[in-house]
Amino acid sequence: xxxxxxxxxxxxxxxxxxxxxxxxxxxxxxxxxxxxxxxxxxxxxxxxxxxxxxxxxxxxxxxxxxxxxxxxxxxxxxxxxxxxxxxxxxxxxxxxxxxxxxxxxxxxxxxxxxxxxxxxxxxxxxxxxxxxxxxxxxxxxxxxxxxxxxxxxxxxxxxxxxxxxxxxxxxxx
Numbered sequence: 489x490x491x492x493x494x495x496x497x498x499x500x501x502x503x504x505x506x507x508x509x510x511x512x513x514x515x516x517x518x519x520x521x522x523x524x525x526x527x528x529x530x531x532x533x534x535x536x537x538x539x540x541x542x543x544x545x546x547x548x549x550x551x552x553x554x555x556x557x558x559x560x561x562x563x564x565x566x567x568x569x570x571x572x573x574x575x576x577x578x579x580x581x582x583x584x585x586x587x588x589x590x591x592x593x594x595x596x597x598x599x600x601x602x603x604x605x606x607x608x609x610x611x612x613x614x615x616x617x618x619x620x621x622x623x624x625x626x627x628x629x630x631x632x633x634x635x636x637x638x639x640x641x642x643x644x645x646x647x648x649x650x651x652x653x654x655x656x657x658x659x660x661x
Contacts, residue, residue, distance in 0.1 A: 532587070532591075532617065533588070533635060534586075534587075534588060534633060534634065534635050534637065534639045534659065535586075535631050535632050535633040535634045535635065535639070535659075536631070536632050536634065537616045537617065537629075537630065537631060537632075538569045538630040538631055538632040539630060540571050540628060540630045542569050542630065542632070543569045543570060543571040543630050544568050544569050544570065545568075545570060545571075546570070546571040546572075546573050546628075547562050547564075547570055547571070547572055547573070548573045548575065549562075549572055549573065549574045549575070549584075549641075549655070550574075550575050550576075550577055551574055551575070551576040551577065551578055551582040551584070551621055551643065551653075552577055552578055553577075553578045553579070553580075554651070555643070555647075555648050555651040555652055555653040556652065556653060557574075557641065557643070557653060557654070557655040559655070560654075560655045560656070561655055561656045561657075561658065562655070562656075562657050562658070563657075563658045563659075563660060564633050564657060564658070564659055564660070565633070565659070565660055565661075566633060566634065566635065566636050566659055566660065566661045567632070567633070567634065568632070568633055569630060569631065569632040569633075570630065570631055570632075570633070571628050571629070571630045572584065572586070572628060572629050572630075572631065572641070573626060573627075573628045574619070574621050574626065574627055574628065574629075575621075575625075575626040576621040576622065576623055576624060576625055576626070576627075577624075578623060579623050579624075580623055580645070581620065581621065581622050581623055581645060582620075582621045582643045582645055582648065582653070583618060583619065583620050583621060583643050583644055583645055584618065584619050584621060584627070584629065584641055584642075584643065585615070585617060585618040585641065585642055585643075585644060586617045586618075586629070586631055586639060586640075586641050586657070587617055587639065587640060587641075587642075588639060588640065589640060591617070592640050592642050592644075592649065592654070595615070595618070595642075595644050596642075596644050596649050596650075598644075599644040599645070599646065600646070603646050617629075617631070633657070633659045635659065636659050636660060636661030637659055638656055638657070638658055638659070639656075639657040639659060640654055640655065640656055640657070641654070641655045641656075641657065642654040642655070
């Protein structure tokens with residue numbers, strides 16, 4: 489059975505609901521059950537998702553073996569909307585996540601937890617700043633960069649990010 493990352497998180501959160509309800513029934517007035525849905529992050533300090541039709545230009549990236557993006561760095565301007573077209577020329581699946589180091593670290597942990605929970609489930613992304621790129625296929629994501637600085641793009645299939653499958657977007661003001 490294939491589950492999205494949101495479904496996995498919901499299942500994990502729901503599993504914690506029973507002990508909390510038991511605690512509340514025993515007089516724990518301060519305990520409140522977690523929400524059965526988790527909010528997906530939609531606000532980012534470095535930009536926002538965009539429609540491909542609004543793109544100022546397309547940057548083509550290749551997900552390759554051994555665990556690399558080509559090119560490994562790109563430069564964009566503040567206010568520019570970019571469509572990242574990611575072609576996976578490898579024989580295995582990759583993914584692509586745009587985010588700062590904290591977002592990359594958080595996604596790495598989520599992917600590891602999903603793998604540990606159910607190695608047979610798909611590691612589908614519910615994040616607006618991520619996409620899956622199956623072997624031999626091309627996928628795209630459009631993004632408007634709103635702040636100058638550095639943003640990363642990385643693959644978080646098990647072991648890929650740690651092996652160096654990360655690139656850098658320099659956003660010039």
